[in-house]
Amino acid sequence: MLSENDYPIFLGSEIEQPKPEDAFFHVLPIPYEETVSYGGGTGKGPAAILEASWQLETFDNFSSPSELGIYTRSPVNVSGPPEQVMENIANATREILEAGKMPVGIGGEHSVTWGVIKGYLDAGIQDFGVVQIDAHADLRDRYEGEKHSHASVMRLVVEAGVPLYQLGIRAYCEEEMQARKQYGVRHLDAHELVPNNVQSIELPEDFPSKVFFTLDVDGIDPSVFPSTGTPVPGGLGWYQTLNLFESVARQRQIIGVDLLEFAPIEGFHAYDFAAAQLLYKLMGIIQRNRAVKQG
Numbered sequence: 001m002l003s004e005n006d007y008p009i010f011l012g013s014e015i016e017q018p019k020p021e022d023a024f025f026h027v028l029p030i031p032y033e034e035t036v037s038y039g040g041g042t043g044k045g046p047a048a049i050l051e052a053s054w055q056l057e058t059f060d061n062f063s064s065p066s067e068l069g070i071y072t073r074s075p076v077n078v079s080g081p082p083e084q085v086m087e088n089i090a091n092a093t094r095e096i097l098e099a100g101k102m103p104v105g106i107g108g109e110h111s112v113t114w115g116v117i118k119g120y121l122d123a124g125i126q127d128f129g130v131v132q133i134d135a136h137a138d139l140r141d142r143y144e145g146e147k148h149s150h151a152s153v154m155r156l157v158v159e160a161g162v163p164l165y166q167l168g169i170r171a172y173c174e175e176e177m178q179a180r181k182q183y184g185v186r187h188l189d190a191h192e193l194v195p196n197n198v199q200s201i202e203l204p205e206d207f208p209s210k211v212f213f214t215l216d217v218d219g220i221d222p223s224v225f226p227s228t229g230t231p232v233p234g235g236l237g238w239y240q241t242l243n244l245f246e247s248v249a250r251q252r253q254i255i256g257v258d259l260l261e262f263a264p265i266e267g268f269h270a271y272d273f274a275a276a277q278l279l280y281k282l283m284g285i286i287q288r289n290r291a292v293k294q295g
Helices: 041-054 082-098 112-122 152-161 174-183 236-251 269-294
Strands: 027-031 071-074 103-106 129-133 164-167 186-188 209-217 253-260
Touching: 027 112, 027 152, 041 103, 041 186, 041 253, 041 269, 082 112, 082 164, 082 174, 082 209, 082 236, 103 236, 112 129, 112 152, 112 253, 129 236, 152 174, 164 209, 209 236, 209 269, 253 269
Parallel strands: 027 071, 027 103, 103 253, 129 164, 129 209, 164 186, 209 253
Antiparallel strands: none
16 A cells, blocks of 8 residues: 555555554654765665565564554655755654654654654653664764754754763764763763673663654664665664663653664665564554553
């Protein structure tokens, strides 16, 4: 099944596209690719993930996240200058939130997360934090002269006063180290997580009770996801990533997620499927922890 813009809907081989009001998860494709600085292809990521999701089972080995309803929205208009694109993303995110639903963003380069976070702020949601899995800190003031860069997105988040906790980082510059100190960014980097096989974390007591989780696929080791523009060795494993996410979901209320920087490799469908499965696994973790908190 296709959306009105000829995009495949998430899990479209197994489920009908529900009415927006009947779905908890609202999948938002954001095929933006403008500031990538090494390999390209992230603009094709959303369509590849949605198409590959047709090969998923509705049961994720623990539950069926689709039972909460998954509505695939039309892709965000990503034409125009970066400021306008961010506004378009923010407006789409705000609409989802004002309908009482959960945004599930699919990028696109990581710069789009600022548009998503701006949507939360525009919707009047203030008391929340961001947890980030990534290879890169993304805390530069600007990169190659651009403020709305994939390398600067988390700087915009912390400048807006949103607390940030970083996981799996293993590539950053001195400017970003200083930004961590300046903005009080807490972190557990890859050299702490990976050699020690850390499977769960404890967020600081003063970290907000609501969390938006942003997952750059390059945070996962390139042996799992070579399909990204800026791969860095020494990343998280598949189950480690899921377990870290679940440890956050147990402690806090997840209010949204996005999956970024997936750049499909032609002819290698395993990576497309892995990205689709990863996104669905995150939905399953959210579903089960939501049931526990409500029950």
